[in-house]
Structures are given as structure tokens and as C-alpha cells.
Amino acid sequence: MANATTQTSKREAFGSRNVFILSAIGSAVGLGNIWRFPYVAYEGGGGAFLIPYLCALLTAGIPLLFFDYAIGHRFRGSAPLAFRRMSRAAEPLGWWQVLICVVIATYYAVIIAWAAMYTWFSAQITWGKGNEQDYFFSDFLQMGDVSTGLSTEFVPQVGVPLIGVWLVVIIIMALGVKRGIGAANMILMPLLTLMFATLVVQSLFLPGAMDGLTAFFTPNWEALADPGVWASAYGHIFFSLSVAFGIMVTYSSYLKRKTDLTGSGMVVAFANSSFEILAGIGVFAALGFMAAAQGVEVSGVASSGIGLAFIAFPTIVSNAAGGPIIGVLFFGALVFAGVTSLVSVLEVVVAALQDKLGWGRVRTTLVVSIPVALISVAFFSTTTALAVLDTTDAFVNAFGIMAVALVAVVFVAWILHKLPVLRDHLNKRSSFRLGWIWMLLVGALAPVVLGYLLYNEIVAKAEAPYGDYPDWFLAIFGWGMVIALVVLAVLLTLLPWSSRSHAKRDPDYDEFLVEENYEPDAETGSIALPGETAKGARS
Template sequence: MAKPTTQPTRREGFGSRNVFIMSAIGSAVGLGNIWRFPYVAYEGGGGAFLIPYLCALLTAGIPLLFFDYAIGHRFRGSAPLAFRRMHRAAEPLGWWQVLICVVIATYYAVIIAWAAMYTWFSAQTTWGAGNENDFFFGEFLQLGDLGAGVSTQFVPQVGYPLIGVWLVVIIIMALGVKRGIGRANMVLMPLLTVMFAVLVVQSLFLPGAVDGLNAFFTPNWEALADPAVWASAYGHIFFSLSVAFGIMVTYSSYLKRKTDLTGSGLVVAFANSGFEILAGIGVFAALGFMAQAQATDVSGVATAGIGLAFVAFPTIVSQAAGGSIIGVLFFGALVFAGITSLISVLEVIVASLQDKLGWGRVRTTLVVSIPIALISVALFSTTTALFVLDATDAFVNAFGIMAVALVAVILVAWILHRLPVLREHLNRRSSFRVGWIWMLLVGLLGPVVLGYLFVSEIIAKTSTPYEDYPDWFLWIFGWGMVIALVVLAVLLTLLPWSSRSHAKSDPDYDAFLVDENYPPNTETGAVVLPGVASNGARS
């Protein structure tokens, strides 16, 4: 009788560079591109904001994107395994990113569910003209009168679509990297682009659209003297490109050995920015119509986030000729953008457990996704969902992601001194070569900008209670969540890697190193990396 194999499941990969690029764009293009960037740009000086935005893209966004690509592709693993292979002391960074993705996945799915329901509502303008605000917060979310808290009262019109979103996403994840994630992005991203392009064209022909575009693009040069505007640009680019989530580390590990990393990164970065500007045009053209209809100026109707998507746009749908089509296109685009981003977030978690435990794809997907889905439904299909979502998003995004990015660049650049290794790897195959300027931007400017943003958030969150929520509520879903992520990351690092894990045995990784001409250690047989004493995964 044959002995059961102890070899880990062979790691999957994207079918081609184009599939990777489409998947990376799908991860980067999310809800924030549509409902956050237009308002951030408007508040940051309109057309003048494009200057700090472009500076942030070139000096922080793209360099940090290359940083993630180099780590993932060079060390051929999910975030925990890639950082472990770099150095054992770096493994907690990977688990920190994984846990951040766990939290984000729980609440990101419910926003997709809201958008799915509003796609249906748009066909009938269910909310009623002039009643959009009350409909969303009252009838739809059934927001409790008691304020911030935790309720067990189930809201069916939110809960059932949320379950549907999770079923769709779990199926995509279970199909794998190539057949599931790759194919989903190759279908959804072109559809998203076409839908939003049609939405923009239709918005441009609305009465008052020119006023909206003037408000969006007219430069306020005085805003450039405000440090907060520059900080806003850097903060937005940082989150927009999905850096420090573990997403790009994981996705780049699925690329073939001889792949143009920097060329791919430039395509992803500029495609993401192009979509944001397109979103700004469409959104502000529609807001210009809304302002004219209400006999006010654009500043009186401009808003961001949930207010823009679920209050302002339904108002536009109610008042515009052909409004139902605008609503279906807008909310349908939110659904597609949300799904492509959510599957990238979940892939960070699934890939990490696959690498750690050596399990198969379907088993790992179910073990990961079902508990997260249950928590998501339990917390975010209730009458207090909006409060929990708001607090969790504000603290995990500001402190979790910002902090792990700050620690990562300091550790890799200044403690482990790995930037030369990563630069060499980027330049082996890439069409756009990086040098000392890239190292300076990542190792020096990166920590300065991230440190400034991090300290600014601490000052803002500690000076007054966030949104005047109760202290106990903020400690559970805010500060407590941030601290718990760090503690759990350390605990996960202490757990032993399975004998079937990719850290213990990975022929693909060994073949990659041999192909890259890295010599073996004559004493241990393990491959020695440039600037690394021994292979962290085998030590």
C-alpha cells in the first residue's frame, strides 16, 4: 500500500501576466476609487490636487508597489511565508497583514450587499423621491435609536444579500487562483470599465454637469500650501494601490519566474489612477446636476463615502431623466469593484493558511471563508451594523495598515538591509530598472510619510473620542481591535509550520532559486540568498 504523501500541494499561479495585471487592477480599483477619491480631490484643491496626487503616486505609491512585488515574487509565498523566507524575525509582519485582511473582509462584504440591493432598488426608485436619506438609514438599515452598540436584531434586506455575496465569493475562491480569481477578474474588470464609461457619458449630458466638472477641476492653488492636503494625497494613494495589505505580495508570488515586475506595476498604478479620475468626472458631473436641481452650489451636495453612494446618488436617480439606468450602472459598478477587491483580500488569508498547513485549496477556502462569513452576517446584518463598520474601518485602516507598512519598510530597509536584494531582483527581468532613487524613496521617504500619517491619526483619535462613540465601544471595535491584531500575529508566528507546509518543503521555490543562480550552502544544502545567512524557512 502506498504511503500518503507529505508533500505540500503545488502552489497555483496566474495563467499569464495579463491575468495578473487584471487581477491586481481589480484589487486596487475598489469602493474607495468611486466614492472617496472624487471628494478627496475636490476638498484638496480641485485641479490643483492633481499635483500632490501625482507626486504621491510617483514617490510613494509606485515605489511601495514595487516593494511588495519584489518581496512576493522573490520569496515565492504568501505574506507570512515570504517574510519568513526573508528572515524568521519578519514572519509576524505577514500574519499582521493576514489578520488585517480578516477584519476588512468581514465588513467589506456588507457594503457590496448594500450596493447589490440598491442596484435592484434603482430600477424602481424604491426609496421614493425626497426620501433617500430616511430610506437608507431608517427603512433599509433600520438603524437603531440607541446609537453605537451591538445588536442581535436581524435586518433581512441586508442579511440575505450578504449571504448571497459570500456564497458567490466562496465559489470563486474555491475554484482557485487560475480558474476562480483569474477568470473572475478577466470578466468583471472589463464589465466594470464599460459600465462606468457608459455612466460617465450619461452623466456628462445631464443639466448642470458642467458646473460639477468646474467644481472638480478648477484649481485652488492656495490648497497646495496646506500640509494636510499633501498628507491626504499620500494617504489616499497608499490605500488606493492596496500596498501593505499582503495582497500584492501574495498576487506577485503567483507570477511566472521571468515576469516584468516593474512594467506590470506601472500598468497597474496608472490604470488605477486613470479609473479614479474617470470616477471623479462621472461623480461630479452627476453632483452638478443634483446641485442645479436643488438650486444650490456643488459644495452643498458634495460628500464622500456612504453618504455619496447611498444618499446622494439615489437622489440623482430620482431626479434625472433616465435615472434608473444611472443607478443600475453606478451600483452595479460598486458591486463588481467590491467583489474583485474582496477576493483579493480573502486570497491573502487562504494562501497563508495553505502555505502554513499544506492543505488543499477547497478545504482551506471553506475553513477560512465560512467562519468569516458567519461573523460578517452576525455583526453587519443587524440594526447597529453601521456603527460597528464605521469604528472598525476607521481604526484598522488608520492604525493596522499604516502601522504594519511603517514597521515593514523600517525592518526591511534599516534592520535587515534587504533593499539591495529586492532591487537586484526587480532589475533581473524588468523593463523599467530601479536604482538608488527607489531605495531612497522606500527606505527614507516611505518611513517619513508613513510616520507622519500615523502620528497624525493618533493625535486625531486620542484628542477626542472618535464620532463621540462610547469608550467601551471604541476599545472593542477600535483600539482593542488594533492591539489584538498585533498580539494574534505574534501567536500565529509561534505555531509550528506543518510538515506538509511550503515552508518545510517547496520544490517550486528551490527550482526558482536554482534558476536564479543562487548557490547552495555547502554545509546544509539549503540555498543561500544574497545578504541572508541562511534560508529563513529552513532555519
């Protein structure tokens, strides 16, 4: 038994609760907070949108965040291992989440690379005044037509910084949870907050800024009668908090046994929402200036996503006093927010394979990150990259994250009946205690909302080809990818687990095993995973 104990290494952990909170906030605060939330709020009724937004946060976002925390912390593993320890039949859910993260990582990195280049471009206003849209699509991306087939033509100004992004991220990942992820977030998150706060202050002094803020905050109470506005609020919250695709399960597994889980979750959730409000103020103050400069209403310049970041903001940079500073702050903030989120996405994959195969940190990081980086460069540094990114993002978000979230909550709540166990685990360690209301929100409200959102997405994408892309293209990067993720998740479940996952001997894991009434084999010291049988172990 002593030999079995020494063959395993203690599970990595965050240095402190504060480091975990910063890392969790870093995962939640990403590109969507900056370029998506302001427009979603504006379209959803301006100031009135805060009502469905807060309802979604309190009734779905935070409860599901606690759900993920409880699974990761109680079962002490990556997403597949945590679900497997809950029930052998649940393991494919973990691998489904892992594969979603693989796909997201491939295209998320390229947006960071774009932002890195535009940080540099902002200093010299490289795109030229009045040429912002043409520069982005024609000169920078060199965008081609996907209807003629996928391009292999390499775009250097995209591919080279993309390689640089991957090198930085791989180094952070290889250093581990404490020295890599934790340390990076301790540096990048304060810098991100400082940069964006400076950007907001600068934007507030632009001519027309108050018009933008008026447009952003003026409530349109009639919008609250639109079910689509409420669905939009819930949909945004699911993605904004990084719930349901393995990140928070993995991060919480690195927490010490007596960590206050619900208190930490409340801090993460409200910090994320505070940053979104800050982003809305900064973005719409800048859009107010842009509208005034062009002599149009704010509605005429308001946009989201790529259009906001790489067309609207360069236009603002070109025309505003101190424009280069605004550009460096905005695109620099995108880089920092993107890196912290990309690291969390990759950690889901690295942790899963580390648990499954029993490899060391550096080896697993290289085996995971190098192939993902090569795929990323191959598909997203060519002239047809934007079409691949647009389609992949639309389908993986709708039929990946929302679908696995729906299946997970239904399976855990209604088939495994584990919500009372998870609630009790949270209550043993937390300042904010949960009861039947939490179980009702996770087990009843969340499936209804997720099912409604998923149904709407299926109807919308079935009625007409998404983005008017060719059928063969959607079959590969849309529907085909959605199906492939599920099939591969089942196949990965068939691979045998490393003995290191059977015989973790640190005190935290032993506590879990005692609670679950497992005991080690008298001869080998190994311990079966739930649903399996080991010599001398109860199954």
C-alpha cells in the same frame, strides 16, 4: 528525495501576465476609487490636487508597489511565508497583514450587499423621491443606537444579500488562482470598465453636469500650501493601490519567474489612477446635476463614502431623466469593484493558511471563508451594523494598514538591509530598472510620510472619542482591535509550518533556494526555512 518531491504540489499561478495585471487592477480598483477619490480631490484643491496626487503616486505609491512585488515574487509565498523566508523575525509582519485582511473582509462584504440591493432598488426607485436619506438609515438599515449596546436584531434586506455575496465569493475562491480569481477578473473588470464608462457618458448629458466638472477641475492653487492636502494625497495613494497589507505580496507570488515586474506595476498603477479620474468625472457631473436641481452650489451637495453612494446618488436617480439606468450602472459598478477587491483581500488569508498548514485549496477556502462570513453576517446585518463598520474601518485603516506599512519598510530597509537584494531581483526581470532613488523613496521618504500620517491619526483619535461613540465600544472595535491584531500576529508565528512549506520542489522555488545557498536534506529531501536548521541543511 523523490518521495519528498512528489508529496508537494506545484504552487498555483496566474495563467498569464495579463491575467495578473487585470487581477491586480481589480484589487486596486475598489469602492474608494468611486466614492472617496472624487471628494478627496475636490477638497484638496480640485485640478490643483493632481500635483500632490501625482507626486504621491510616483514617490510612494509605485515604489511601495514594487516593494511588495519584489518580496512576493522573490520569496515565493503568502505574506507570512514570504516575510519568514526573508527573515524569521519578520514573519509577524505577514500575519499582521493577514489579520488586517480578515477584519476588512468582514465589513467590506456588507457594503457590496448594500450596493447589490440598491442596484435592484434603482430600477423601481424604491426609496421614493425626497426620502433618500430616511430610507437608507431608517427603512433599509433600520439603524439603532449603539450607546445602549450591540443589537442582535437581524435586518433581512441586509443579511440575505450579504449571505449571497459570501456564497459567490467563496465559489470564486475555491476554484483557485487561475480558474477562480483570474477568470473572475477577466470577466468583471471589462464589465466594470464598460459600465462606468457608460455611466460617465450618461452623466455628462445631465443638466448642470458642466458645473460639476468645473467645480471638480478648477484649480485652487492656495491648497498646495496646506500640508494636510499633501498628506491627504499620500494617504489616499497608500490605500488606493492595495499596498502594504499583503495583497500584492500574495498576487506576485503567483507570477512566473521571468515576468516583467516593474512594467506590470506601472500598468496597474496608472490604470488605477485613470479609473479614479474617470470616477471623478462621472461623480461630479452627476453632482452638478443634483446641485442645479436643488438650486445650490456644488459644494452644498458634494460628499464622499456612504453619504455619496447611498444618499446623494439615489437623490440623483430620483430626479434625473433616465435615473434608473444611472442607478443600475452606478451601484452595479460598486458591486463589481467590491467583489474583485474582496476576493483579493480574502486571498491573502487563504494563501497564508494554505502555506502554514499545507491544506488543499478547497479545504482552506472553506475553513477561512465560512467563519469570516458568519462573523460578517453576525455583526453587519443588525441594526447597529453601521456604527461597528464605521469604527472598525477608521481604526483598522489608520492603525492597521499604515502602521504595518511603516514597520515593514523600516524593518526591511534599516534592520534587514534587504532593499539592495529586492532592487536586484526587480532589475533582473524588468524593463524599467531601479536604482538608489527607489531605495531612497522606500527606505527614507515612505517612513517619514507614513510616520507623519500615523501621528496625525493618533492625535486626532486621542483628542476626542471617535464619532462620539461610547468608550466601551471604542475599546472593543477601535483601540482593542488594533492591539489584538498585533498580539494575534505574534501568536500565529508560533504555530509550526507545514512540511510542504519546507520542501517546495517546483523549479521557481529551487531557483530561490539555490540563490540563498540552501540545500535539501540528503535523507528526507526537506529544506529548512531561513533562520531554522534542518538535518543536512545550512541555516
